[in-house]
Amino acid sequence: xxxxxxxxxxxxxxxxxxxxxxxxxxxxxxxxxxxxxxxxxxxxxxxxxxxxxxxxxxxxxxxxxxxxxxxxxxxxxxxxxxxxxxxxxxxxxxxxxxxxxxxxxxxxxxxxxxxxxxxxxxxxxxxxxxxxxxxxxxxxxxxxxxxxxxxxxxxxxxxxxxxxxxxxxxxxxxxxxxxxxxxxxxxxxxxxxxxxxxxxxxxx
Ligand code: GRF
Numbered sequence: 001x002x003x004x005x006x007x008x009x010x011x012x013x014x015x016x017x018x019x020x021x022x023x024x025x026x027x028x029x030x031x032x033x034x035x036x037x038x039x040x041x042x043x044x045x046x047x048x049x050x051x052x053x054x055x056x057x058x059x060x061x062x063x064x065x066x067x068x069x070x071x072x073x074x075x076x077x078x079x080x081x082x083x084x085x086x087x088x089x090x091x092x093x094x095x096x097x098x099x100x101x102x103x104x105x106x107x108x109x110x111x112x113x114x115x116x117x118x119x120x121x122x123x124x125x126x127x128x129x130x131x132x133x134x135x136x137x138x139x140x141x142x143x144x145x146x147x148x149x150x151x152x153x154x155x156x157x158x159x160x161x162x163x164x165x166x167x168x169x170x171x172x173x174x175x176x177x178x179x180x181x182x183x184x185x186x187x188x189x190x191x192x193x194x195x196x197x198x199x200x201x202x203x204x
Pocket of ligand 1: 014090091177
């Protein structure tokens, strides 16, 4: 069997998407290895999940750097030291800069809790709810220099229910998001993928 896909995951919070990848990767038939987990803050459950799984972690806090560029370069260097094939931002609440984007162009994915191109930004579930949509969902995309604008790898639709709060909708979305992420990263590992303009296709 060929080597598993080496993945670095970036987190900022609870890390349930990371956990879904870790759980999937504990099955040898899932051809992915989470080789490190990075964060922009300390003492978060996402880092604890990595530590419990025996996976190396690193933290770079923006306020510890003189400039945002210096933070971006430190992040890029730490990620690169693990020689990933793919980097997955799973609830990482920071926009990376030019150094990171150019190093990982086409190999940096992010998951967003809305159906792109609707409701980009930090408050996808709340914005969808306020707009009154009846269907929302999640989007896995190849990160570009915009905010949640990159070419779409996978999406899943989720109903908005009467009485939903932003939190209840987000939790429903996250259930689908975890499954979408595991499935898509598994396909990337098995089949590869390519980006042609805005269109992403699995396969080599
Ligand atoms: C996910 O819904 C992600 O799309 C959003 O934040 C959430 C992170 O959840 N940006 P978790 O940390 O993986 O539990």
